Amino acid sequence: MTWEEYATAWSRLHGGFDPRQASPVVRGWVRGAYRIGSFLGRRGVSPFAVTLAGVVLCLAVPVVALAGPAGVGVAALLVLLAAMADGLDGAVAVVTGRVSRAGFVYDSVADRVGEAGWLAAFWVAGAPGWLVVAAGAASWLHEYVRARAVAAGMAEIGAVTVGERPTRVSIALCAFLFGALAAPAVLVGAAAWLLMQIIGFAQLIFAVRRALR
Template sequence: MPPYLSREEYFTAWSQWHGGTDPRSSPVVRGWLTLAHTLARPLAGLSPLVVTLVGLLVAAAAVGPAAAGGAWLLLAGALVGASGLLDSLDGALAIAGGRASRRGFVLDSAVDRLTEVAYAAAFWVAGAPGWLAVVFGALCWFPDYLRARAGQAGVEETGAISVWERPARVAVAGMSLVGAGVASVVGLHGLVVVLGAAAGAVLGAVGSIQLAVQLRRALG
């Protein structure tokens, strides 16, 4: 097995796999990846593919407790957070462990989009209007779609980190559901869910605009 990369080496390798985006430029992303790198070290022998699939199952499992409502929303939020952590863990295992591949990168990206469908579904069954849940989910997808299309158009550096990267999406979904679980004691869980989904939609719109402006410059 190749030697496990140091944190700085991991950041550099992560950047190479993500269109030149430097994770050090965002305290949130840097902290998120640092946590994943630290947790992955003692698990270096674990298959990244297994962690990827478990993360997808955990995200899907959040929909049931979200539909149950009440205190179950706390569990839904915790499962969303766990799925996000597993998503970062599989990347750390692959990249820092020297096992990253193009096939794994594409699979991980596809699973990320499926987990975001689960987050949107959790919002919906927890009480958010269907249209708002769809907007939230679409704006989770859109920035990565822009980056992928820009990469196909020959842009090597696919944009700096925006306000709406994976850690932010996981945090908004997870914290909103946990907050709704707490607010269910006084019957305000529906309001918290709607506000959480709306906040995610706003951040998604802002992040998409940030990225579109950056990519427009790169595309000339």
């Protein structure tokens, strides 16, 4: 599959958003996923195997965080690898022609399970339990509202909010990276996660009301 064919298929699966017209960072990320996905696909790696690898990496995050500051630093690396796997499973599915509705469901479930692992690591690293639970509930509510709105007729994306998954990945990565140097960074990360989800939820509700009015 050529890059042009991949970009067209990717756009179809992401609500019509064309990566060829995106910012250099987004375009570079999608093109990089295409190249690595093509490499894995040629070697018989399945999309589900990549998804499963990402989940395992995410669930390892709270485990390594138990080791203290050094473990928190390793947690940052695992978050980065898991985020890469999250982008690659879809790329492998597209380049191998194995895109399916079941795969979409698996990927969504893997994302939520993975984020639960990151949030658990926040708690292990010292963030208050109530804050971690609130952050997790807010992000799950964000995804639930979008899913129900899509089922009710809203376009698949609807609105790109500040609380999307890339934001959560960035927050977790930075929180663990700096948390290895200063423990309060993890607390700040958990608070930032919750704040971005609250703002994102407000943006999403506004978009849902406008789309389904």
